[in-house]
Amino acid sequence: MTPTSAAADFRAKLTSGRLLRFPGAINPLSAVLIEELRFDGVYVSGAVVAADLALPDIGLTTLTEVVNRAEQIARVTRLPVLVDADTGFGGPVNIARTVQLLTRAGVAGCHIEDQQHPKRCGHLEGKTLVTVTEMLQRIRAAVTARPDPDFVICARTDARTVEGLDAAIDRAKAYVDAGADLIFAEALADEAEIARFRAAVDAPLLINMTEFGRTTLLPASTLATLGVNVVIYPVTLFRVAMGAVERALATIAAEGTQMSLLEGMQTRQRLYELVRYRDYAAFDADIYTFTTPTTTPTAESDSDDQ
Numbered sequence: 001m002t003p004t005s006a007a008a009d010f011r012a013k014l015t016s017g018r019l020l021r022f023p024g025a026i027n028p029l030s031a032v033l034i035e036e037l038r039f040d041g042v043y044v045s046g047a048v049v050a051a052d053l054a055l056p057d058i059g060l061t062t063l064t065e066v067v068n069r070a071e072q073i074a075r076v077t078r079l080p081v082l083v084d085a086d087t088g089f090g091g092p093v094n095i096a097r098t099v100q101l102l103t104r105a106g107v108a109g110c111h112i113e114d115q116q117h118p119k120r121c122g123h124l125e126g127k128t129l130v131t132v133t134e135m136l137q138r139i140r141a142a143v144t145a146r147p148d149p150d151f152v153i154c155a156r157t158d159a160r161t162v163e164g165l166d167a168a169i170d171r172a173k174a175y176v177d178a179g180a181d182l183i184f185a186e187a188l189a190d191e192a193e194i195a196r197f198r199a200a201v202d203a204p205l206l207i208n209m210t211e212f213g214r215t216t217l218l219p220a221s222t223l224a225t226l227g228v229n230v231v232i233y234p235v236t237l238f239r240v241a242m243g244a245v246e247r248a249l250a251t252i253a254a255e256g257t258q259m260s261l262l263e264g265m266q267t268r269q270r271l272y273e274l275v276r277y278r279d280y281a282a283f284d285a286d287i288y289t290f291t292t293p294t295t296t297p298t299a300e301s302d303s304d305d306q
C-alpha cells in the first residue's frame with residue numbers, strides 16, 4: 001500500500017467513531033501479527049525504539065534511527081502506522097523534515113509533544129513543557145510541511161502532570177486550532193479525567209494504556225464508551241517479550257537446557273508461516289527452472305563437472 005493510502009485509511013478510520021486499537025510493534029515481524037489479529041493500526045513507540053537499543057527514553061535516539069525503524073515496520077503491513085516523533089527532533093525546520101521523512105517511510109501519522117528537549121517518559125517526574133506558542137509553531141511546521149494532506153498530525157500534551165488537567169485541556173484546544181488532527185492526552189489519571197477531557201476537546205482523542213504508569217488501565221469497551229478514538233498499547237509487547245527473555249535466560253542458566261521452554265516457544269513452523277517461507281521457496285524454484293525456447297540446459301552437465 002502506498003503511503004498516501006495508508007494515511008487516507010487512518011484519517012477515514014479516525015472519523016468512523018469506532019475505537020481504534022494500535023499495539024506497539026517491537027519489530028516488523030510483530031507488526032505482521034498485529035495485522036493478522038485484525039487490529040486497526042500499528043504504533044511505533046519511542047520508548048521501545050530506545051529500549052531496544054538499551055537506552056533510556058530521554059530523547060537520545062536520532063531522527064534517522066526512528067525513521068529507519070518506522071520504515072522497516074511500515075513496509076510489512078497494510079495497516080496505518082503511527083510513529084512517536086517525541087519533540088520533533090529540533091526546531092520548526094527539523095520538524096518539517098521529520099514529517100517529510102516519515103511520510104516517505106510509508107507512515108500514516110506521527111505525534112509531536114509539548115515537552116522541552118530533552119524529553120522524558122510521559123509517566124515520570126521531571127518533565128518541563130515548552131510554551132503554548134512554541135508548541136503551536138511545532139504543529140504549524142508539521143501541518144504546513146506534510147507532503148501528503150492525509151498524513152495525520154497528532155499533538156501530544158504532557159501538561160496534565162505538570163500544569164494540571166485544565167491547562168492540558170486549554171493547550172489541547174489551542175493545538176486543534178493550529179491544525180492538529182488528533183490529540184494525545186498523556187498521563188490522565190482515570191475514567192473521570194478522560195471523560196472531562198473528551199467533553200471539552202472537539203477533536204479525535206488518543207489515550208495511552210501503558211503499564212506501570214499514571215493512567216488506570218481500562219478495557220477497550222470502557223474507552224469506547226468514553227468516546228476515545230485511538231488507544232495505544234505502546235510498550236506492552238516489549239515488556240511481555242523481555243519478561244519471557246529474562247525468564248528463559250534464567251531457566252537455561254539454572255537447568256542447563258532449554259527443554260522446559262519448548263512448549264512456550266513460537267515453533268519453527270509458525271515462524272516460517274509468518275515470514276512466508278514457502279512463497280519465497282516457490283518463487284526461487286520458479287526462477288531456477290526458468291528457460292526460454294532457445295535456452296540450452298547446461299546446469300546439469302555443469303554441476304556434474306564439480
Ligand SMILES: C[C@](O)(C(=O)O)[C@H](CC(=O)O)C(=O)O
Pocket residue numbers: 044045046047048057084120121122123208210211213234235
Ligand atoms: C507512549 C510513549 O511515549 C512511548 O514512547 O511509547 C511512552 C510510553 C511509556 O514510557 O510507557 C510515554 O508514555 O511517554
Ligand SMILES: [Mg+2]
Pocket residue numbers: 045046047057084086
Ligand atoms: Mg514516547
